[in-house]
Amino acid sequence: MLDNTMFCYQCEQTSRGAGCTALGVCGKDSTVSALQDLLVYQLEGIAFYGNAILAAGGALRPEVDYFLLDALFSTLTNVNFDPARFLAYLKESRQVKVALRAEAGALPTGPIPAAATYMLPEDDAAIQSAAYEVDIRPDAERSPDLQSLKDTLLYGAKGMAAYAHHAGVLGARDAAVNAFLYKALAALVQDEPADSDAVAGSDRIAALLGLVLELGQVNLKCMEMLDRANTTAFGHPEPTRVPVTVKRGPFIVVSGHDLADLGQLLQQTAGKGINVYTHGEMLPANSYPGLKKYPHLRGNYGGAWQVQQREFGDLDAGGSGLPGAILMTTNCILEPRPSYADRIFTTGAVGWPDVPHISARNGVKDFSKDFSPVIERALALGGWQADEPEQTIIAGFGHNALLSNAGAIVEAVKSGQIKRFFLVGGCDGAKTGRNYYTRFAELTPPDSIMLTLGCGKYRFNKQDFGTVAGFPRLLDVGQCNDAYSAIRVAAALAEALNCGLNDLPLSMVVSWFEQKAVCILLTLLSLGVKNIYLGPTLPAFLSPNVLKLLVEQYDLHPISTPEADLAAMLN
Ligand code: SF4
Numbered sequence: 001m002l003d004n005t006m007f008c009y010q011c012e013q014t015s016r017g018a019g020c021t022a023l024g025v026c027g028k029d030s031t032v033s034a035l036q037d038l039l040v041y042q043l044e045g046i047a048f049y050g051n052a053i054l055a056a057g058g059a060l061r062p063e064v065d066y067f068l069l070d071a072l073f074s075t076l077t078n079v080n081f082d083p084a085r086f087l088a089y090l091k092e093s094r095q096v097k098v099a100l101r102a103e104a105g106a107l108p109t110g111p112i113p114a115a116a117t118y119m120l121p122e123d124d125a126a127i128q129s130a131a132y133e134v135d136i137r138p139d140a141e142r143s144p145d146l147q148s149l150k151d152t153l154l155y156g157a158k159g160m161a162a163y164a165h166h167a168g169v170l171g172a173r174d175a176a177v178n179a180f181l182y183k184a185l186a187a188l189v190q191d192e193p194a195d196s197d198a199v200a201g202s203d204r205i206a207a208l209l210g211l212v213l214e215l216g217q218v219n220l221k222c223m224e225m226l227d228r229a230n231t232t233a234f235g236h237p238e239p240t241r242v243p244v245t246v247k248r249g250p251f252i253v254v255s256g257h258d259l260a261d262l263g264q265l266l267q268q269t270a271g272k273g274i275n276v277y278t279h280g281e282m283l284p285a286n287s288y289p290g291l292k293k294y295p296h297l298r299g300n301y302g303g304a305w306q307v308q309q310r311e312f313g314d315l316d317a318g319g320s321g322l323p324g325a326i327l328m329t330t331n332c333i334l335e336p337r338p339s340y341a342d343r344i345f346t347t348g349a350v351g352w353p354d355v356p357h358i359s360a361r362n363g364v365k366d367f368s369k370d371f372s373p374v375i376e377r378a379l380a381l382g383g384w385q386a387d388e389p390e391q392t393i394i395a396g397f398g399h400n401a402l403l404s405n406a407g408a409i410v411e412a413v414k415s416g417q418i419k420r421f422f423l424v425g426g427c428d429g430a431k432t433g434r435n436y437y438t439r440f441a442e443l444t445p446p447d448s449i450m451l452t453l454g455c456g457k458y459r460f461n462k463q464d465f466g467t468v469a470g471f472p473r474l475l476d477v478g479q480c481n482d483a484y485s486a487i488r489v490a491a492a493l494a495e496a497l498n499c500g501l502n503d504l505p506l507s508m509v510v511s512w513f514e515q516k517a518v519c520i521l522l523t524l525l526s527l528g529v530k531n532i533y534l535g536p537t538l539p540a541f542l543s544p545n546v547l548k549l550l551v552e553q554y555d556l557h558p559i560s561t562p563e564a565d566l567a568a569m570l571n
């Protein structure tokens, strides 16, 4: 059975700002879209039983938690496009659900949702047919607001699952984070009143809004866990000059967010005459003592995810592909061009059909990996022929580095040397409207400091913004998950200046693209942060009423022009 329709509106580049309906702008086709929907449906059923067991004081096996995180992560934007991997996830979901249902026994009270009782077929063709049938947005027509809140909850849960996964592979787990994911996904399949008026007037809207904000709070814990996992494994980031130019010799470019993968690869390449470069969101890795201690971690190559086809294809040098190997550890992968399809590898939740995948040795127990195929490919390709004249940028202003300078920063604020802070960060993407962030950064006044994080920083991180009060005006806090660092710094500043977060001379200008940004935005809202400027466009999954509510309660602003927004912030 073939079906070329789909519906997905989970990311910022969704078609016409409304939804991808035949083929994703990201390249996701209707086959993979349907398999992802069926996987989400299965995870909701699993969550129903998991939540019932946890609510009764029981416990879940670590492998069930890990499966939930890994499978949810695989459905994020630009993570996995491989139907074979989704069939494997689905078959595993069948076993997980059957086992949990048996463990739950008579525990579930009230009606059992269809997602829980649904039995996935066994053979591949039947699974694919079933995938085209599943509807994971059953309330879309009768109650757009209810569906909007459910989708916001689902996308926030996906982002949080990805962060919990990054922490998990470093051995960190937080039972409260996992428990919330079961609770949230179970809430998505709770039976709703049949008629739409009853839904609109019901407590369900309030309950879901509560869950959406609770997700924001729990995600703060999750980012804290990831921060602890990263800094325990590799030390606290420290201000570091990172070369953005290349050296002669064989090399591997590593993209994504997963520091554990990079750490293992650096160990396995030590002494082999291979240089390792970070790419995209991996840039901040250069500032962790436990990673930069490897002299063959040579710096960062290239920019944000959306220019990877040009950069990996080496288009500026004739387009015959980078003369090195590429490892994609997390989002965001784009369709590999023929020029480099023979040298790109995926690992973790990432997948692309026919791209070799490096798996962990043993799922939940042993996350060690054998990167020999990547290493052999890099050696065979020979690498760059000459050194480029070195240029550097500074990274590594995590909470530890910034808070160790808190006294000087507070003094500079009190004396008027620093008048304002801007957080200009989040995701990057291909839309021309994202030039807003470049222009905004360029317009910020010389007596201000810009904190940045996420891959959105590539819009301006190679520019020299000078210094203020002895600090670089642009401070790179890290990856998108290091929003945790920015929140800690803001909280410390508020305490030192004896004011609330919203009274700080701080403006937040957030660029979003995928679901990790959704959970971070919810964290900021759950902390009561107001006046966030969000762009380049607003999420299509926010219904007009839900958007109105966020605008009214949190003074959330869609971005307009850099000039007008900056003037409003400075006013
Ligand atoms: Fe479209 Fe984004 Fe969904 Fe891809 S992830 S199909 S681009 S909405």
Ligand code: SF3
Residues within 6 Å of the ligand: 257, 280, 281, 305, 331, 332, 426, 427, 428, 454, 455, 456, 479, 480, 481, 513, 514, 516, 517
């Ligand atoms: Fe970037 Fe994908 Fe979101 Fe982690 S790498 S910020 S878009």
